[in-house]
Amino acid sequence: MNWFKGRFKYAFQGLFYAFTCDRSIRLQGIFGLIVILCGILFHCSLNEWMMLIFAIGLVWFSEIINSCIERCVDYISLEHTEQAKHIKDMAAGAVFIISMLAACIGLYVFLPKLF
């Protein structure tokens, strides 16, 4: 049970650090909250909420993993190398894919409500 509590404690400490100390994650956090606000304003259905929460979660998850990868690379060495560039660019590419997916979900949910 203590082990279980410890896991939660460290996970929440990690999330708190991510959303308060990392600019990109903070921005995605704010953007996610705006989407939630829009969901409330537009009276989204349960299915629409499921899609929105899934999209927000995926974006937050990918942004946190991307920042972890960037920090690992910088932790190993701050030297500019081609290898470091490829690692960071691939991580950024993964975030881009998820962001496009989330944008499609956002358009699917909100476009019919706007027009």
Ligand SMILES: Nc1ncnc2c1ncn2[C@@H]1O[C@H](COP(=O)(O)OP(=O)(O)OP(=O)(O)O)[C@@H](O)[C@H]1O
């Ligand atoms: N050590 C490095 N060697 C080579 N290229 C690098 C290195 N560090 C960063 N880059 C290049 O700069 C880009 C931006 O990297 P950086 O670590 O500044 O992330 P960022 O765009 O500031 O991300 P975030 O805003 O999420 O912190 C990378 O995608 C990569 O192309």
